Amino acid sequence: MGYASFHVSRPSLFSGKSSSYEDADYAVVGVPYDRTSTYRTGSRFAPSAIREASINIETYSMRTGIDVEDLRICDMGDLNVTDTSSEMMERIRLVVEEIVSDGKIPLMLGGEHSISLGGVKALGVDTSVVDFDAHMDLRNEYNGEQFSHASVMRRISERVGPGQIVQIGTRAICKEELEFSEMNPCQRITALDIHRNPIDHTLETLRKMLDGRRRIYLTVDMDVLDPAYAPAVGNPEADGLSPNVLLSLLEEVCRHNVIAVDLTEITPHYDTGATSVQAAKILFESLCAIERHRKDR
Ligand code: MN
Ligand code: MN
Numbered sequence: 001m002g003y004a005s006f007h008v009s010r011p012s013l014f015s016g017k018s019s020s021y022e023d024a025d026y027a028v029v030g031v032p033y034d035r036t037s038t039y040r041t042g043s044r045f046a047p048s049a050i051r052e053a054s055i056n057i058e059t060y061s062m063r064t065g066i067d068v069e070d071l072r073i074c075d076m077g078d079l080n081v082t083d084t085s086s087e088m089m090e091r092i093r094l095v096v097e098e099i100v101s102d103g104k105i106p107l108m109l110g111g112e113h114s115i116s117l118g119g120v121k122a123l124g125v126d127t128s129v130v131d132f133d134a135h136m137d138l139r140n141e142y143n144g145e146q147f148s149h150a151s152v153m154r155r156i157s158e159r160v161g162p163g164q165i166v167q168i169g170t171r172a173i174c175k176e177e178l179e180f181s182e183m184n185p186c187q188r189i190t191a192l193d194i195h196r197n198p199i200d201h202t203l204e205t206l207r208k209m210l211d212g213r214r215r216i217y218l219t220v221d222m223d224v225l226d227p228a229y230a231p232a233v234g235n236p237e238a239d240g241l242s243p244n245v246l247l248s249l250l251e252e253v254c255r256h257n258v259i260a261v262d263l264t265e266i267t268p269h270y271d272t273g274a275t276s277v278q279a280a281k282i283l284f285e286s287l288c289a290i291e292r293h294r295k296d297r
Contacts, residue, residue, distance in 0.1 A: 024074035049268035085147035092118025110264030254289030
């Protein structure tokens with residue numbers, strides 16, 4: 001390495017540096033897919049925006065005492081997007097399956113929320129899914145589309161069963177979803193539950209919900225945060241969580257066996273970068289908390 005190695009950086013890498021795939025514990029994959037977005041489109045631009053934010057925030061986690069710089073992360077780039085949603089899900093499934101079978105934790109940067117279905121399909125049917133989202137995403141279909149972002153948890157419930165889904169931050173629902181979830185109960189901590197109880201109580205409730213679960217797929221739909229903090233999302237909903245509360249809840253989730261993570265629904269053109277900064281922080285803190293758990297075992 002000569003002169004160029006000091007003066008050339010690769011700004012597209014998540015957190016600014018990359019281990020080789022062989023050495024990595026965490027594999028980042030961008031999924032710039034937003035074909036079924038209905039209101040504010042453009043989450044295809046989010047993987048780049050999250051990477052850019054991740055390069056420009058500090059990497060040390062005060063919550064865990066771990067520095068993201070010390071983690072072995074490989075940024076594998078972005079998946080090529082296809083026109084058909086079923087083919088897209090299959091492509092995601094193959095990539096996530098390969099990463100997990102190589103003993104690494106995949107970290108998908110969406111894209112819209114429907115990508116989680118591909119990720120969950122890569123894992124065993126005994127996988128629990130922890131879903132941070134303002135919405136239930138339990139419609140059978142939306143605009144005639146069964147693989148819609150608004151139906152993703154319905155499809156996932158068909159795979160792993162509603163009892164293996166834990167939804168957190170719920171506050172925006174429709175009658176069809178309410179009826180479905182009365183017949184097919186998921187575990188749920190609503191935004192109101194969180195607002196009306198002390199955080200320690202909520203953390204304890206969450207811990208009890210997760211204890212004994214074999215493995216967890218963690219998905220964060222960024223609209224779980226209040227639009228004051230994360231305005232650039234596909235379907236913003238008021239009365240949401242604060243970043244502090246979300247990070248505390250994520251820290252608790254990551255005390256359990258999280259084996260895959262995604263973060264979805266950012267539409268970067270709707271703000272000046274705040275939502276992507278929140279996303280980068282969420283991912284950094286989650287990775288550090290997962291790392292701490294892996295070390296402790
Ligand atoms: Mn969602
Ligand atoms: Mn949502």
